[in-house]
Amino acid sequence: MKTRIAVLLTVSACIIGYFVMAARADEREIDELRGEAASIMRRVKERHTQLSEDEVVRLRKHAHGLLEKADELAEHHERREHGERHEEAREQINHIRTAAEHLHAAGMNELAEDLERQAEQRERDVERRLLAEREGQHDERLHRHVEELSQHVRELDGRLERIEKAILELSDRAASHQPKDPFSN
Numbered sequence: 811m812k813t814r815i816a817v818l819l820t821v822s823a824c825i826i827g828y829f830v831m832a833a834r835a836d837e838r839e840i841d842e843l844r845g846e847a848a849s850i851m852r853r854v855k856e857r858h859t860q861l862s863e864d865e866v867v868r869l870r871k872h873a874h875g876l877l878e879k880a881d882e883l884a885e886h887h888e889r890r891e892h893g894e895r896h897e898e899a900r901e902q903i904n905h906i907r908t909a910a911e912h913l914h915a916a917g918m919n920e921l922a923e924d925l926e927r928q929a930e931q932r933e934r935d936v937e938r939r940l941l942a943e944r945e946g947q948h949d950e951r952l953h954r955h956v957e958e959l960s961q962h963v964r965e966l967d968g969r970l971e972r973i974e975k976a977i978l979e980l981s982d983r984a985a986s987h988q989p990k991d992p993f994s995n
Contacts, residue, residue, distance in 0.1 A: 836887040843880035847873040863969075870965075874958065881954070899936045903929050 850873040854866055861869070906929040913922035 836883060840880045840883050840887070843876045843883070847876040847880070850876070896936060896940060899932065903932050903936070906932070 850869055854861065854869050854873075858866060906925050910922040910925035910929065913919070913925065
């Protein structure tokens with residue numbers, strides 16, 4: 811019997827350790843991806859004039875890809891954590907309901923009804939939190955997409971300005987190199 815309990819405790823400790831290590835590994839990987847993306851964007855900013863337009867676009871796409879991967883990992887990690895918390899809350903609610911059933915069976919109806927109300931309130935709270943988290947994640951993703959689109963618009967605006975300048979310069983050069991019409995006044 812003691813051996814069996816020791817084995818169960820050891821296995822439980824290993825499983826908990828695995829999930830803790832996995833969570834930390836996820837967080838490190840997310841931080842590394844975001845750090846690498848930030849580093850790439852810094853280099854692009856610093857060397858923008860030295861890089862070709864294709865290189866700038868390629869590097870920015872790579873950085874955005876890294877950020878998307880980090881966001882996917884973060885969402886997965888967050889969903890797992892939320893799932894575990896909600897599962898724990900649901901288990902607690904089930905325990906409260908079981909206790910209420912036992913109290914009813916023991917003839918302690920008033921106490922049982924109090925526990926049933928408490929279980930219902932906790933269930934409503936869990937559902938409310940779950941809904942709020944989903945809405946918050948949606949708002950956060952929407953905000954991130956708006957920021958990315960704004961960045962792309964700024965980049966396109968800068969490119970358009972450079973194109974306009976180049977066209978004006980070419981137009982001025984062409985006008986200064988055109989032979990004058992001898993028949994005009």
